[in-house]
Structure formats: structure tokens, C-alpha cells
Amino acid sequence: MKLIYYSLTTLWHNKATTAIKVVSFALGLGICIILFTRIAYDLSYDTCLNGYENLYQLKTDYKTAGNESGQIAECYGGLAGALLEELPDIVESATTVRDLGEDSFSTLDGERIHGQSLAIDSMFFATMGIEVLSGNPSLDMQQPGAIYVSSQFVNDFMHGENPVGRKLSFFDGEQEGTIKGIFKSLPSNNSLNSPDILFTLPQTRLGIWGYDRWDNQNRRMEITGNGWHSYIRLKDNDIDPKHLHRLINRVLVNHAPPTDDSSAEIFAIPIRKITLDDPNVRRLVFVMGAIALAIMLITALNYVLMSISSLSKRTKGIGVHKCCGAGDTAIGSMFFIETFVTIIIALLLMLVILFIASEPLESKIGITLNDLFSAGRAWIIVAVVAVITAIGVMIPVPIFTRIPVTSIFRRFSRNNPGWKRALLFVEIAAVALIFAWLCITTVQYIHICNIDKGYNPDRLVMMQTNQPEGMMSHLNNLPYVEGTAISFGSPIAQYPSRTVMDDSRNPIFSSRYDMCSPNIVELAEMQLKSGSLPQRDGEALVNEEFVRQYGLRDDSPEAMSGRFTVFLQNSPVNVTGIVKDFDIGGNRIHGISEPIIMTYTNESPAWFLIKLKEPFRKNFNALNKNLAESLGNDGWFTSSVKELEDAKNAPVRNIITIYCIALAVCIIITVIGLVGFIGDDIYRRSKEIAVRKINGASSRQIIELLCRDLMMTSVPATLIGTVVAWLSLREWFMQYTIVAPYIGVWYPVSAVTVLLAVTVTAILLTRRVALENPVVSLKSE
DSSP, rough: OOHHHHHHHHHHHHHHHHHHHHHHHHHHHHHHHHHHHHHHHHHHTTTTTGGGGGGEEEEEEEEEEEEEEEESOBBTTTTTHHHHOOOTTTTEEEEEEEETTTOOEEEEEEEEOOOEEEOOTTTHHHHHTTOOOEEEEHHHHHHTTTTEEEEEHHHHHHHTTTTTOEEETTTTTTEEEEEEEEEOOSSSSSTOOOOOOOESSSSSSSGGGGOOOOOOOOSGOOOSOEEEEEEESSSTSSSSSSHHHHHHHHHHHHOOOOSSSSSEEEEEEHHHHHHOOOHHHHHHHHHHHHHHHHHHHHHHHHHHHHHTTTHHHHHHHHHHHHHHHHHHHHHHHHHHHHHHHHHHHHHHHHHHHHTHHHHHHHHHHHSSSSTTOOOOHHHHHHHHHHHHHHHHHHHHHHHHTTTOOOGSSOOOOOOOHHHHHHHHHHHHHHHHHHHHHHHHHHHHHHHTTTTOSSSSTEEEEEEEOOOOTTHHHHHHHHHEEEEEEESOOOTTBOEEEEEEOOOOOEEEEEEEEEEEEETHHHHHTEEEEEOOOOSSSTTTEEEHHHHHHHHHHHHHHHHHTTEEEEEEETTTEEEEEEEOOOOOOOOOOGTTTOOOOEEEESOOEEEEEEOOOOOOOHHHHHHHHHHHHHHHHHSEEEEEHHHHHHHTTHHHHHHHHHHHHHHHHHHHHHHHHHHHHHHHHHHTHHHHHHHHHHHHHHHHHHHHHHHHHHHHHHHHHHHHHHHHHHHHHHHGGGOOOSSSTTGGHHHHHHHHHHHHHHHHHHHHHHHHHHHSSSHHHHHHH
């Protein structure tokens, strides 16, 4: 108890220093714990599914006319059922799922509801390992109109009331269903996108999507990108993967034998590997892990540096303890208690800050703190605290225990400048490395979010309605509508696909496909490269990638004029113009350009693309109000293309936010460490400074003297850290074909920023002693 009392007394008597250490620890702990828990969050994808060890997702590699799709999630509608029926000794259960996305809005007693929805079969819950809170899905989901909702959905939209028996209308009011049961909500780190509403598959509209069919789905171009996802649960996960692969593809050949120009191969992948094998996830985890480790090291070394810097002020106190019988163990124990108490106070401060800033922080990082700091990840906080405590104690304790008893009667001159400069060198090098990393990656991510997409999403609105008659005229007559075009898709929401054939009707490649009015080019601000807009049925526009895959050179007469004929699904189409490539589905950042053919139509379909006048938000609300008055609450929905794009870029923007916070923390922690180091250096050299001033040294010369010594350590450390960052980031940039312009300039910018922070801190701290009367310093001697 005496040791605890003495340690707490020391902390209280040095309130200013303790406060600085607490703030430094709070910032470092906060960013380290957020990064480490985010890594654990990403690495625990799909562990929320019961029995995930036996759960596999099926992926298909489609080959058509020499083109290969690679492993994609879209499968044959009848695949899961066939595997369950023909492999009963291996497959315990199987399910077929269709992701309806968040655009599948439903209405509840006239109220519009937004929720992530899936179409599922009766084996879904048993296969996926999702807990059912009420209902009997094995029977309910075999009946048309059955709906299950999540427990979170019940809390959000039904205020905790029992929803069983209530009606929901869906598919824009075309169909109606009844809520039959409730399932336990999934956390956000799952590959099912945390669904809120589950529809039964036996619905009239789903029949056109080929559920339980095999015909015409062995061609990649027939798949729209929102096809069937299949999952199987094995009885024994120890089965040889190669043997399982052979059995599954034997079933496939029985139902969809290969043809001369097309074939497919099925791969069974453990559900846990779906996310973990994603190279983008692995790179992100590596970068965040390296940053978290570096910041943890910087935080610990910063504390060590401040502790050693305070050595000259604490020698007499330690000497007194030794005179009273304290041994090395007691001295080390007191320092350990001081460190531990400081870290605990910092941890409490961090939790208070997270609680106060929870809402803005959650909106910026895209994850709720409840999901991030779940009970299963509490060990991360304990581990980070333990590691920082160990490093913070391990280095200073041997130095403190070597202080002799004689330090009571004379100044303890062994200030360990070598130790301090070595620690400062390592800390600044680590800060320069992390600062360069964060600076360069943030610039690249910002460039990705703002890259030229080949079209302008601003003020564009997608609209779908089941009452399209006269809608085009109605929309164009609204005073806040700049223009309206017909389109069955959008660049951000993607398009369906069609087969492009040669003159002999042999498939060449798969192309995205849209039926649209010609004014969509002007409305979306696309660029017409050559030719003219289509004016009648049977005419179309194509993009540059379509021309390349069709085999036409840029200098060919067809490409120059923008006029040639192609066969689309056996039907001839006259191409009248070529537009420049534009981003489809967000693939442009990876250097992927997808071909698209945009055929002419003047019919009134269910889909419209509307461009509003400024101010957008006011006019968007006015449009929704007008549609509600004209069409009622059912049978239509609108979406801002810009907001959909922002939602798609949200993960990247969340990373930018985390990195910017880490940048600020690095600089603050470095400045805090410099305060202790420079303060001790001034205290140790106060007599020298006073003598120099008496001998005629100016205040500027004193500042230059102290700063020059600091720069001799800081400059080489910063250069080494920046060079290491450049070497390590070269491989990271290999994943991108589009890189921010002049990205190399940001390496010296980051280095100069670190040195500038060091220099400004040094000048501000040395200015007071440089201007002080030297007599005051000599009196203290």
C-alpha cells in the first residue's frame, strides 16, 4: 500500500506532466485500439453464422467463346437443390439466395420503409446458421407471400411490437406478403449485407429470374450481376477439397453439359475465406496493422522519452526513497504503478471521448461502436494496454534504479543524453514513416473518390415506377426539372448484360446493355467521341471499350465514323456513334472498362433518369412530394445518383477519415514528446545558456543552438522514415492502374511537415529561456 501511496503522490505533485502523459496515452490508445479492433472486425467476417466452419459459398467460372468470367458469385438457379438431392452423404443442407439490395423498398401501412432485402428459400436459415426467434421457416418459406424480418427491423420500424401477421407490400406495390416470423439481426461484418427483410422465393415476379432453372445460364453474358447466390452446409468439413470439387462439377455436368462455345466450373469456398481471400481486404489489414503497431510504438516510446527526460528532476526523490530502505524492486514497482495508473486514467479519458463523439465518429468510420467494441474483442484493449505498459516500464526502470543515494546531496549528472537521442531518433523515424504512409495513401484515396468518371452524377435522380404512362411529359413539365431521359439502368447501379455476336452468330463477348433515349448523353454529360446519336429503333451507341473488344482499331473507318453493324442476341443493331468510356459499377479505379451498348427507345418504361435544377436538395424533396401526390405512396421510388455513388465510396471515405485522425494523433504525440525532451534539455543546459548570454550571445543564437542540436537528430530520422515509406508503398500502388498525379511530391511534403512540426515546437519552447534574464538561471544553480 505504501508503494501505491507514494506513486499516487508523485503523480499528484507532477500534475502538469501527468496530464500531458494522460493526453498522449489517450490519443495513442484511442487510435491503436480503433485500428486493431477494426482489423479484428474485418478478420471475423461471417463468424456470426452458427457452424460457419461447415458453410461454403459456391462460385462459378463461366467460359464463353474464349472469354472467362473468373470466379463470380452468380450461379445456376437449380444448383443448390441438385447438390442437396444428389450428394446426400456430403451435403447437409443447401440454399439459393437472391440479393434484392436496398433499393427494394417496401411499404408498411402506407409508410415507406428502406431495408436490405433478400429472396430466400425454406432451407436458408438451416443452411446459413441464422437464429430464428419466432416462426417456422421450413414451412413458412415454402408458401407465397411469406416474409421474415430482423429483430433490428422490429425495433426500428415497429417500435418493438410483435409484427407477426402484419402486411407488407413490395416490388413497388405489385405484390403483398405477410410477416410470418422474426430472425436475430446479424452484425454488419457478414457477406449477406445484414438483411432486414427476407422474402420467400415462390413469388410470381421471381419466376422470370430463372429460379430452379438451368437453361441459358451457362453463359456469363446472360447474368445481370444480381443473380442467384448458392450456399451449402457440409456434414463433415474435413472432406478433401479436390474430391468435393470433383463431385460438385459432376452434378453440374449432368444438368448443364458443356457445349462447343460455352462451359462452366463450380468452386466451393469456405464462407470465412470469401472476405479473407480478397486481396483488397488483405492489403487494408496489412496497412492498418502496420500503422497501429507503429503508433503503439510511438506512444510507448514517447512516454519513455518523457520519463527519461524527467530523470534530472526526480533524482532527489528517488534518492530519498533509497535512504528510507527502498530497493531496486520497490523503485521499479513504484514506476510500474505510476505507468499503469496513468494508462488507466488515459483509457477512461479515451472512453469518455468516444462516448461523447460516438455519433460523428460512427458516421465517419461507417461502423457502430457497439459492433466495433463487441465483448469478443475486449481482449484487444487488454493486449494494447499490456504491451504499452511493458514497453513504457521496461526501458526507464533500469535507468531509475541505478540512481545513487548520493544524488540527494549533489546534482545527478548522468542524464543519459545518448538514451534520449536514440529514443527521439526512433520515434521521429517512426512518425515520419507513418506520416508519409498516411499522407500518400490518403491522397490516393481522395483521388479515387474524385476521379473523372466519364459522366456527371450531380443533380441526377433515378426513378422507377409501375405507372409510366404519361410520366415523361409530367416530369418535363415540372419547373425544377431540367430534363428527363429513359434508361433501364445507371452507371452506378449497373446494367444488365447481353451477348454480342459476329456475322456467323458466334458469341464474341458479353456487353452491358441499356435501352435509353438519345438525350441521356447530354443529361449525364457523357462525351460523344464520333458519329451521331441514334434516332430510331435498331440504332445504338457504344463506348470505346466495346469497339476494342469488337476488334476494331481506333484508325479503322468504322471507329472513325462511329458507324457499323453488330449482332446483339441474334438481332442486328446499327451503331451510329461512340461515346468515351465511363465508369460502370465503380470499376474504373482498378483500370477496368466494361463495354456497353445503348440501344434507342422512345417507349415509356418503368425507369427514368431525371436531372434537377439547383438547389438540388430542395428540388429533390419537391419532386418526391409531387410524385407522392400524383402516384400515392406505392409503386415508385427515387434515388440520387450522387448519393448512391457516395454510398459506394463510403468504405474508402471511412478509411480516409481514420487515416486523417491518425495523422493528427501522430503529430500531437510527437509534439508532446518533444515538450518533455526539449524541456529537460533546457533544464540541463540552463547554466550553459546563461553563460553564453552573459558573453554576448543573442536570443536568436540561443534558439539556433538548441534547435540545431535537435535537427541533427530529427533530419536523418525523418529521411530514413520517409525512404522506408517510399519503398514499402511501391508494392501497395501496384493494385491501382490509376494513380494520383504528382504523387511522388507528397513524400518530401510529408517529410517537411514533420520537420516543420519539430522546428516550430522547438522554437516555441526555447524562446522563453532565450529571452530570460541569465541571472535568474544562475541563481537557480
